[in-house]
Amino acid sequence: MSTYRGVDGFAALGGAVDGTPLTKGSVSQGASSATLDGGGSALNGVLRAGDTFTVAGDEQEYTLTADVVIGAVTPNEVGINFSPTVQPGGGWDDNAAVSFVSNSIAEVIGWEADVSREDLETTAYSETSPPQAKTFTLDIPEWRGTIRVQLDYDDPEQKEVIDLLVAGSVPTALSCLLATDGGRQFWGDIHPSSGRIASRRGAIVEADLKFAGTGALTPNWK
Amino acid sequence: MATLRGSDGTLQYDSNAVGEFQDWELDISREEIETTASGVTSGKTFTLDIPGTTGRIRANCDYGDTAQAALLDQVVDGAVPTPATAQFRCSATKYFSGSILVTNARIVSQRGPNNITVEFSVRVTGAVTVTWS
Numbered sequence: 001m002s003t004y005r006g007v008d009g010f011a012a013l014g015g016a017v018d019g020t021p022l023t024k025g026s027v028s029q030g031a032s033s034a035t036l037d038g039g040g041s042a043l044n045g046v047l048r049a050g051d052t053f054t055v056a057g058d059e060q061e062y063t064l065t066a067d068v069v070i071g072a073v074t075p076n077e078v079g080i081n082f083s084p085t086v087q088p089g090g091g092w093d094d095n096a097a098v099s100f101v102s103n104s105i106a107e108v109i110g111w112e113a114d115v116s117r118e119d120l121e122t123t124a125y126s127e128t129s130p131p132q133a134k135t136f137t138l139d140i141p142e143w144r145g146t147i148r149v150q151l152d153y154d155d156p157e158q159k160e161v162i163d164l165l166v167a168g169s170v171p172t173a174l175s176c177l178l179a180t181d182g183g184r185q186f187w188g189d190i191h192p193s194s195g196r197i198a199s200r201r202g203a204i205v206e207a208d209l210k211f212a213g214t215g216a217l218t219p220n221w222k
Numbered sequence: 223m224a225t226l227r228g229s230d231g232t233l234q235y236d237s238n239a240v241g242e243f244q245d246w247e248l249d250i251s252r253e254e255i256e257t258t259a260s261g262v263t264s265g266k267t268f269t270l271d272i273p274g275t276t277g278r279i280r281a282n283c284d285y286g287d288t289a290q291a292a293l294l295d296q297v298v299d300g301a302v303p304t305p306a307t308a309q310f311r312c313s314a315t316k317y318f319s320g321s322i323l324v325t326n327a328r329i330v331s332q333r334g335p336n337n338i339t340v341e342f343s344v345r346v347t348g349a350v351t352v353t354w355s
Contacts, residue, residue: 001241001242001284001286001287002242002284002286003242003282003284003337003338004282004283004284004331004337004338005336005337005338006330006331006332006333006334006336006337006338007333007334007336009331009338109332109333110330110331110332110333111330111331112328112329112330112331113327113328113329114326114327114328114329115297115298115326115327115328116297116325116326116327116343117297117300117303117323117324117325117326118325119323119325119345122347123272131272132272132349133272133273133274133275133346133348133349133350134272134273134274134347135347135348136323136345136347137302137303137323137347138296138302138303138323138324138325138345140300141297141298141299141300143298178329178331180283180331180338184285184286186329216298216300217298218298219285219291219294219295219298221285221286221291
């Protein structure tokens with residue numbers, strides 16, 4: 001059993017890697033998939049479609065095309081799919097360093113996730129044995145939450161959320177990851193639904209960015 | 223007569239103790255149904271509906287704990303739920319039990335001298351039984 005300090009938490013619009021990913025085996029020019037590992041060290045986290053990365057010796061930036069949980073199949077390993085295909089003529093070497101672009105939201109001071117299933121009463125009349133207590137089942141889940149930040153519209157992730165809030169267009173869901181620390185997260189897709197920005201004399205300007213989850217909220221705990 | 227300390231309380235879910243447990247609440251209620259007949263002036267009269275029970279379980283969040291994971295999985299999974307027995311314990315021999323469904327989980331991470339916490343709201347399906355020895 002363990003406890004986790006709030007100060008070690010963070011939030012991201014996308015995936016997050018805990019460890020130092022390396023290519024496992026060489027990868028040929030034209031490939032659109034690869035296996036990464038921690039080179040003998042721990043590698044954990046969740047990678048989301050849209051996450052971007054570079055590989056040592058290759059200036060091309062690549063984008064993941066599918067969500068994947070590191071270690072879901074083999075501990076400390078992950079298979080990734082990406083585009084464009086591997087560009088250099090010599091491909092990627094074995095154990096080449098892979099650098100993912102951080103998706104962390106800057107200046108986060110707290111987050112909340114609130115997942116619910118509405119209770120549906122199933123108590124029924126019975127001629128022979130009237131019910132003595134109410135009975136229930138549950139509807140499918142829904143979730144929502146809040147990310148509390150010190151306002152910084154220069155941060156690309158804060159800006160992405162605020163821009164979605166102020167735009168009137170049909171929203172595109174954002175990848176979201178709420179972490180207790182590097183190896184333990186809850187992840188899913190969100191629609192930002194409200195933002196409360198407060199400027200008070202004697203305090204840092206803060207924003208409560210509320211969101212509605214769309215689809216499942218998934219724990220990943222290593 | 224005796225008093226019971228909250229610090230001796232525990233929560234068992236599906237035969238596993240909830241790890242990093244902090245506190246629990248159980249709220250048993252029977253809705254009142256008015257039976258006052260027209261013309262009565264001496265005061266309203268009532269009977270009661272059958273009982274319905276809700277509760278809350280609070281812990282420092284640890285999805286690595288078997289009982290916490292089972293509680294959280296029940297609310298994040300959209301499948302038809304399978305209730306499991308929970309014992310809301312004042313001590314090892316004094317407790318309330320019932321079959322519970324998790325209706326809400328609220329996980330809070332906050333900067334400062336705070337642990338990351340989880341609060342489960344539950345609905346008891348069926349009767350609550352009391353064991354007191």
